[in-house]
Amino acid sequence: MSVVEVNEQKCVGCGICATFCPVEALGGFGVIKLDKNICNECLDCVETCPMDALEVKP
Amino acid sequence: MKQLKYDVAIIGSGLGGLTTAALLSKAGYKVLVAEKLPFTGGRCATISHQGYKLPTGTAWVSEEIHGSVCREVGEDFEVRIPQVQYYFRIGGKDYSAPVAGLFNSMIARAATDDNEARRMYSAFKKAVTWSEPSRSISLYDWLKLYTDNPALLGVFQIFVEMDTALNHFELPAGEFFRFIKETSFVKQMGFAPYGGGYVTDKLVRAIKRLGGDVWTRCRALQIKTKDGVATGVVIRKDNEEIEVNAQAVVCNAHPEVAVELASKENFDSGCLKDVAGLKGSPQVIYFITSDKPLMEDKSMICLPEGRRIFCIMQYTDFCPEMSPKGKYLIEAAAFVGNSTPPYDYQKEVGLGLQDLRDNIPDFDRKATLMRINWYHGPWGLMRTWAGYSLPIHSPVLGLYLTGDSSAPSGWWGSSAAVKSGRLTTEDIIRRYKPN
Numbered sequence: 038m039s040v041v042e043v044n045e046q047k048c049v050g051c052g053i054c055a056t057f058c059p060v061e062a063l064g065g066f067g068v069i070k071l072d073k074n075i076c077n078e079c080l081d082c083v084e085t086c087p088m089d090a091l092e093v094k095p
Numbered sequence: 096m097k098q099l100k101y102d103v104a105i106i107g108s109g110l111g112g113l114t115t116a117a118l119l120s121k122a123g124y125k126v127l128v129a130e131k132l133p134f135t136g137g138r139c140a141t142i143s144h145q146g147y148k149l150p151t152g153t154a155w156v157s158e159e160i161h162g163s164v165c166r167e168v169g170e171d172f173e174v175r176i177p178q179v180q181y182y183f184r185i186g187g188k189d190y191s192a193p194v195a196g197l198f199n200s201m202i203a204r205a206a207t208d209d210n211e212a213r214r215m216y217s218a219f220k221k222a223v224t225w226s227e228p229s230r231s232i233s234l235y236d237w238l239k240l241y242t243d244n245p246a247l248l249g250v251f252q253i254f255v256e257m258d259t260a261l262n263h264f265e266l267p268a269g270e271f272f273r274f275i276k277e278t279s280f281v282k283q284m285g286f287a288p289y290g291g292g293y294v295t296d297k298l299v300r301a302i303k304r305l306g307g308d309v310w311t312r313c314r315a316l317q318i319k320t321k322d323g324v325a326t327g328v329v330i331r332k333d334n335e336e337i338e339v340n341a342q343a344v345v346c347n348a349h350p351e352v353a354v355e356l357a358s359k360e361n362f363d364s365g366c367l368k369d370v371a372g373l374k375g376s377p378q379v380i381y382f383i384t385s386d387k388p389l390m391e392d393k394s395m396i397c398l399p400e401g402r403r404i405f406c407i408m409q410y411t412d413f414c415p416e417m418s419p420k421g422k423y424l425i426e427a428a429a430f431v432g433n434s435t436p437p438y439d440y441q442k443e444v445g446l447g448l449q450d451l452r453d454n455i456p457d458f459d460r461k462a463t464l465m466r467i468n469w470y471h472g473p474w475g476l477m478r479t480w481a482g483y484s485l486p487i488h489s490p491v492l493g494l495y496l497t498g499d500s501s502a503p504s505g506w507w508g509s510s511a512a513v514k515s516g517r518l519t520t521e522d523i524i525r526r527y528k529p530n
Binding site: 050051053087 | 132133134137142144149151312379438440441444466467468469470471472473474
C-alpha cells in the first residue's frame with residue numbers, strides 16, 4: 038500500500054499530479070483520488086502538486 | 096548558512112513573477128526566481144502528458160500584452176489567431192462573429208428583434224463612452240434593465256466566463272466596462288502555439304540569457320525582514336538552506352504565502368483581511384482526445400445556451416504541436432453554477448458532460464475524456480474575483496505582492512499578471528538601483 042495520501046482539505050483538483058503520474062494511479066475530479074494499489078511511490082505527484090496536497094505518510 | 100546576493104529575489108515563477116524577472120534582468124538587475132515545483136509557469140505553463148501538451152491554465156494570449164513583454168526582452172512571439180475566431184451556437188444554429196465589432200455582432204444575433212438589439216447596443220455604447228454602470232450592481236442586474244432574453248444574457252455570460260471565470264451575476268457591472276476600456280488596445284488575440292508555457296518558457300530563456308537565475312525544486316522557507324523592511328529570502332535548494340540577500344523581494348506565490356513566509360506580525364489587520372478575503376474564481380476544464388476531428392468545420396465554438404460548457408476549442412486545428420500526429424486535442428471550458436464554494440462536483444460535471452454530448456456529435460463513441468481539471472480557491476483560474484484586487488505594495492517595505500490578484504481595476508487573468516509584473520518592475524526601478 039502506498040505511503041502517499043491526498044489531503045482533501047488542500048486538494049483543489051487541478052489534476053497536475055495526474056498528468057505527471059507515470060502509472061495512472063491518480064484520477065477523479067473535484068478532489069483527486071489515489072489508487073494505492075497502483076501507486077509505485079515514485080513521489081512525482083508529491084513534488085508536482087502546487088497545493089502541497091499530496092503528503093507522504095510513512 | 097550559505098549566503099547569496101541578488102538585487103531582487105522572486106518567489107514563484109508564474110507569469111507575473113517571470114514578467115518582473117525578465118524586465119528587471121533587461122534593465123540590468125540581477126534576479127533570482129525560486130520555484131518550488133519542478134516546472135516553471137504556474138497557471139501559465141504547459142505539461143506534456145501521453146504525447147499531448149496540456150496547458151495548466153491559460154492558453155489565450157495577445158500580441159499587445161504577452162507578445163510585447165517577450166519582444167521587449169529579446170524573444171520572438173507568435174499568436175495563432177483562428178480564421179473565424181468565434182462561432183456562437185444559438186437555437187441549434189451556428190453564427191460566426193468577427194473580432195472587430197464583436198459585441199455588436201453578437202447582440203444582433205442573440206436579440207429577438209431589431210428593437211431589442213438597438214436598445215442593448217445603445218446601453219452598451221453609453222456604458223463604454225459615457226458613464227460606467229455602478230460597481231454596486233452585477234453585470235446581470237445591469238443587463239436585466241434592458242433584456243430578459245436568455246440568449247443575449249448567455250452571450251454576456253460567455254464573455255464574463257472567458258475573461259474572469261465568474262458568472263455575470265457575480266461580476267460588478269462597472270468592472271466589466273472598465274475591462275472593455277482598459278484593454279481596448281488589444282487587437283491580436285488568440286492562442287499561444289503550445290499553451291501558456293510558450294510565453295513563460297520564453298521569459299525563462301530571456302532571464303537566463305540576461306544573467307538571471309531561475310531555480311526549480313527550490314522552495315522559499317522564509318522572507319527575511321528587519322524593522323519592517325524585506326531583506327531577502329531563505330530558500331531550500333538540493334536539501335541545502337541558503338540565505339538570499341536582496342534589496343527587494345517579489346512574492347508571485349499566492350499572497351497568503353507571502354503572509355506566512357514574512358510572518359503575520361508584519362502585516363496590518365486591514366491587509367490580512369484583504370488577503371484572507373481573496374476568492375479564487377472557479378472553472379472546470381475538460382481535456383478530450385480523439386483520432387478524428389470532433390468538430391469538422393469549426394475550431395472554436397461558444398455556447399451561450401450551454402448548461403455549463405461555454406466554449407469548446409479544437410486546439411489541434413490551430414496548434415498542431417499540442418497533440419501527437421494523427422490525434423486531436425479538444426478543450427472544453429465550463430463555468431460553475433455558483434462561484435462560491437462548496438461545489439457539487441458530481442452535478443457540475445454531469446451538466447458539463449450533457450453539454451458535450453449535445454454539442455459534439457457521437458461524443459461517447461468518438462471522444463476520450465482524458466482529464467477533468469478544476470480550478471478554484473488558491474489555485475483558481477484567477478486568484479481573485481475580478482474587481483477585488485490587492486495593490487502590489489505589501490505593508491512590508493520592499494516586499495511586493497505580484498500576480499493576477501494585484502492589478503488595477505479592469506485587468507484580469509494572465510493580462511493582469513503581466514500588468515502586475517510591469518507595475519512591480521517600474522516601481523523597483525524607481526526605488527532601487529542595481530548593484
